[in-house]
Amino acid sequence: MIKKISNQFLSSYLFVFLLTTMVTTLAVVLLSFASGLIEGRLVKERYPARAIIKEDYTQIDASAVVKNGGGVQVVNKDYQVVYSQGLDTIGKSQLSAEEFTAFLMESSDKPYHYDIVYQPQGEYWLIVTFPTSIRLSFSVVHNPAAVPDDMAMASKVIAAISLIYLTILALLASGYSRFMAAQITEPLHQLSEGTRLLRAGDYSARVDLKLKNEFANLQETFNDMAARIEQEMTLRKKSENDRRRLILDISHDLKNPLASIQGYTELCMKKKDLSEQERREYLQAIYQNSHRANLLLADLFELSQMDSPQFLLKPVETEVCEYLRQICGALIPPLEQAGFQYEFDIPEKNILVRLDPPRFSRIFQNLTDNAVRYNRPGTVISVSLREENTDVVICFADDGCGIPNHLVEDIFKPFVRVDDARNSKTGGSGLGLAIAKKIARAHQGDLTLDIKYNNGSAFMIRIPKI
Numbered sequence: 001m002i003k004k005i006s007n008q009f010l011s012s013y014l015f016v017f018l019l020t021t022m023v024t025t026l027a028v029v030l031l032s033f034a035s036g037l038i039e040g041r042l043v044k045e046r047y048p049a050r051a052i053i054k055e056d057y058t059q060i061d062a063s064a065v066v067k068n069g070g071g072v073q074v075v076n077k078d079y080q081v082v083y084s085q086g087l088d089t090i091g092k093s094q095l096s097a098e099e100f101t102a103f104l105m106e107s108s109d110k111p112y113h114y115d116i117v118y119q120p121q122g123e124y125w126l127i128v129t130f131p132t133s134i135r136l137s138f139s140v141v142h143n144p145a146a147v148p149d150d151m152a153m154a155s156k157v158i159a160a161i162s163l164i165y166l167t168i169l170a171l172l173a174s175g176y177s178r179f180m181a182a183q184i185t186e187p188l189h190q191l192s193e194g195t196r197l198l199r200a201g202d203y204s205a206r207v208d209l210k211l212k213n214e215f216a217n218l219q220e221t222f223n224d225m226a227a228r229i230e231q232e233m234t235l236r237k238k239s240e241n242d243r244r245r246l247i248l249d250i251s252h253d254l255k256n257p258l259a260s261i262q263g264y265t266e267l268c269m270k271k272k273d274l275s276e277q278e279r280r281e282y283l284q285a286i287y288q289n290s291h292r293a294n295l296l297l298a299d300l301f302e303l304s305q306m307d308s309p310q311f312l313l314k315p316v317e318t319e320v321c322e323y324l325r326q327i328c329g330a331l332i333p334p335l336e337q338a339g340f341q342y343e344f345d346i347p348e349k350n351i352l353v354r355l356d357p358p359r360f361s362r363i364f365q366n367l368t369d370n371a372v373r374y375n376r377p378g379t380v381i382s383v384s385l386r387e388e389n390t391d392v393v394i395c396f397a398d399d400g401c402g403i404p405n406h407l408v409e410d411i412f413k414p415f416v417r418v419d420d421a422r423n424s425k426t427g428g429s430g431l432g433l434a435i436a437k438k439i440a441r442a443h444q445g446d447l448t449l450d451i452k453y454n455n456g457s458a459f460m461i462r463i464p465k466i
Contacts, residue, residue, distance in 0.1 A: 017173040021166065030417035043068045044130040049117040053126045057083050057119070070130040071359070075100065079122045087112075087129050172184060189213040191222060205231035242413065248416035249430065253296055257289035264289075280402055299431040303414065306438040313356040313442055317466065320353045321346050321385060327364050328383055334368065339377030345384035352466040353392055355443050363439055363447065366432035367396045367459055375400030379456070391445070392465055411449055412437045 047065050052072070054060050062072035062085040069167070071087025079095040082344050089112055107114040117127040156419035187209045192250065197205035199204055205226055209219045264282045268274065328344045335342050364383075371381055379400040386393050410416045433447075440447035443464035 001015060012177065014173065014177075014455055015200040017170055020169060020173075024165075042130075043070070044113045044115065044128075046122075047128065047130075049115040049128040050128045052128070053117050053119055055119065055121045056135060057122055057124055057126070062086060065128055065130075067128070070128060073129070075127065082124070082158060087131070087173060089129055090127075094099045099287045103254045127393070152339050187211065187218075191218065194226070198226060198229065203233050246414055250296075250300070253415070253430075254293055256295040258294075260289040261286050261293075296431075299435065303431055303435055303438070306435070306442065313359060315354040315356050315443070318353055318355050320351050320355075320463075323351055323355075323357065324383070324385055324394065330361075331364065331368055331381075331383075334372065335381060339370045340372065340375075340393060341378065343380060345382070349387075351385075351387065351392060355463065359439050360443065363436040363461060364396065366436045370432055371398045371400065375456075387465070388462075389463055391462050394461040394463075395450075395458055396461065397450075397453065397456060399456040402455075402457045408449060412447070 001077050047068065048069065052060055052062065052065070057074040059074065060074070060083070065072050066086035069087065071088055071089070072083070072085045073081055073088060074083035075095065076082050076088075079092045079097060079100045081090060081095070084090075089110070092099075095103070104116065107116070111132050113130045113132050117126045118124075119126060138414060194205045194207045203226065206223050207219050209215050211219070264286045268279065268282050271278075300340045324346050325344075328342075328346070332342065368381070371379070375398060379398050382395070382397045384397075385397045386395075407416060412433050416433075438448040440461055440463070444462050445461065448460050448462070450458040450460050
């Protein structure tokens, strides 16, 4: 592809080279024609010396020459200026032979046009002078009577100059074509290399063309695309790791109670001389483990339901302050039974929101279960409500042990628990906060952890007002 573009540029510039050669030839012809055309129309051509010269210089009529800005001088055989009208560039009335000769030889170098004619009868020189407005001296003249050696030499010089000119022009066209091709092929090469790296799996590939043209826009688009692909691949890898972790966590949390159920069941079946006390203990263990497994499966089913498109809330217009007071009233018995203290700060206002009361109450149930499970008796649970712009913010906080720093970012993910050992006596299923957050988001709100809360932990529930 790059070679093809280079060849296209070279062909284009060779064509320009041919056009330049043709234009140059045409320019030579036009300049020669223009030289003759202009020369024939200048005022000096309308009033030449031969048109006004007389045998007796005193009879010369110089009025037309003077009127058009020129001058007329007559120099006799003794080099005296015996007659002068109008423009005078000689500036003397008497010349020496050397001065007059120098005047004749240098007249073509001065900014004046001199037309000099000798009158043999009157024995004088007539000089007609006009200021030079423009001087064109370009012309091509061929004389068949020219000396053959001179003609050959002139032809060789012209041919050599023409060849040098065409060679320089061809080299410039070729070099410039390669330079211009590189301005396109080099960015394309870098973009192609970046694309190849992306295809090979290097999603950190970026392109830096250091240009400020259309390629800069293409570079920005490429780098943005690469960044998006890298982000997507990172998220995909993270999602895959989360999926594997989720499967391992589910397997681990189900394996323990099922293994316990299986073990106690085998004991009941194989041990014939079980006492009534042992039988009750074994059945109690079977019941507890089956209940734990059933709760885990119920939470998993609820979590999967929330990810389904068929999951729908049944929101109704609710006065949130009164609703929250009812929720707090239902929380008091389990908190007092666990030896926890409580503080409620709910304003006496009429604030309307849209929520599904049974679903929304699950948020407070899960937050309370976690607070009771992971904190010591005597911990203070506080619930407060405030308005913030167009939202209602409910703060559920405690002054207990708090959330470890390494779990702050992952606390709302499934199966993330403060108890890393996943002890069934000190931890739940690890799905409570994940379910609560999905419920909050289903209400067009959110559930977040306030990382600025230094004493214990604080969860912020935000929902929009009507």
